Amino acid sequence: MTEMLLDAVGMVFQPANIGVAMLGIMLGTILGAIPGLTATMGIALLLPVTYYMDPVTAIILLTAMYKGGLYGGSVTGILFSTPGTPAAAFTVIDGYKMTQKGEGGKALKVALIASFTGDLFANLVLIFSAAILASMALAFGAPEYATLIVFSFTTIIGLSRGSMLKGFIATAMGVFFGMISFDPVSAEPRFAFGSDYLAGGMNLIPVLIGLLAVSEVLRHLEETRKGKGDVQERIDVRVEKQGLSFREIWDIRGVLLRSSIIGTGIGALPGLGAGLAAFMGYQNAKTVGKNRHKVGTGVAEGVAGPEASNSATGSANLIPLVALGIPGDGEAAMILSVMVLHGITPGPRIFEQNGSLIYAIMFGILLATFFNLLLNWFLTRHAARVSTIPFQYVMPVVLITAVAGSYGIHQSMFDVYVMVFFAILGYLMTKFGFSTIALLIGFILGPMLESSVRTSMIMSGGSMDIFFTRPITVGLLTASLLVILWNVWKTLRR
């Protein structure tokens, strides 16, 4: 163990890794601050480039970009009331009011401290818990995996605010698209329509770029078409002149800690996401603490609560990914795609097979967390300036990069067609209220579910009893049923 950790430290503290951590934070902050661009979109576009990197360097770059992007999104939210991500919407409530009171710079620094605290807490939980969870999961066989994936699907379906049935459809569509390939047992092509390309299946990265980057560009284009309301008002926030004393940070320690715990718990469960974490973090700030009655009027607690919670999910979502191989959201799916590209299979055996590498990745994420605090403490002023770049100048570049990136990995035009197909599908799905993340997770986990179910049935000689006689499968199926019933109850009450 000690040797593994020392190896990991040696792997992380390479000049290239330190360089990409800094670059990732800066790029992410800039992307997050440009209206219409998000951290998720940025890392989706950068995925193909990471194919050519060492896996540790690649994942440090992506996670650094994600952390920078979340903060960049908060900058536009706090200064201009235009949250860069849905999760930043709760930060805006108090953040923008602080800006209106002339305390925008202070709000940004509170957001940064809160992001750092949430991230750090979730990182430490990831480092100390993933190996334990993975060793417990070593007892998992095919039936346990099948029911675990069913449980993940049911929690992800909860993402589909408004309709559980839409969540089912999106997930099932994802599973269907994941099935376009060879049959896992007979190895015969299915859904190929005579095409060799379809018989080989669709690669994850073009699907990710189409669903998470290009479809978002199309959606945002509607809002900013021909210069309507996209250029931010140039306001002088004097962010560099507003300090944050240690006393002020100490005063919000309770909110920071509680929100970090909430965000880590929510992030560790597949499908719940940063949006719910931010909401819970904001509720926590509103209900506990001496300043709880002032939350909503522009106080530090109202910024710290949601920001610590949503940042914590960014690292906590790696717990089920690393230990069980289950990506809980879009960001985790992107990290998974990098791991798979480099021949690393997340899951219970990952610490036996790639222990040093996994710890190196975790330490690298920790490194990015510290750089996020250090760099953005001084770069905030520039991030605020970047947010005045009109979306029209950026959008064509995003489209071109998406095409180049989709083509780049396998040098195949089929991947580009797949990207365009999922971009249009993602745009329409979002318009009609279907979750694109549910489709993505269905696409990734569908083949695993099918293999696990078919292996289980072979093990049991065709009896479904195998799913109802083992304690873990019974527990997971019960939990899935409870999640569905809770969603049904929520729908009926509405």
Add this chain to the structure above:
Amino acid sequence: MNQRDTSRPMRQIPCRWAYAAVLLFGLSLLLWIIPNQVPSRSFGEVLTPQTFPYLIAAIITACALILFLASFWRPAGQEQEVAEFPRHIFREIGWIILALLAYVLAIGWVGYYLSTFIALLVFMWLVGVRAWKLMLTVTATVSVLIYIGMGLGLRVRFPDGLFW
């Protein structure tokens, strides 16, 4: 969905059309695609290779059918579920999607770098940029960066097209 932007006219399209499309897709999977595109021979398994695809298609069809039928029944006072698109959807989004499709198809014919150069200019024009110097500067810079970064740096060999 359902977020009304009061500053611009929006076209409301009932969600039932989307449910009908998904229902049609599910039925075509059940009745045509799975029987013809998935082998039915079982290799000693209790489940055939078609079982899992049928299960997924059944879930899609059943959920879409419920949503479609439910869209005709609305409790009093509840508005029909709609998706909002720009009123001039073709002018605002359609041209961009068409240009993207044309660009992707043109790559194989005229080559990657030339089609990218033209596509960047077209995209910028379509989103309302009219400053020619800026358009040419952005286009040239991005094209050169892709050539250096991906072409030379990562050794990605982009299609040359049919005429080179």
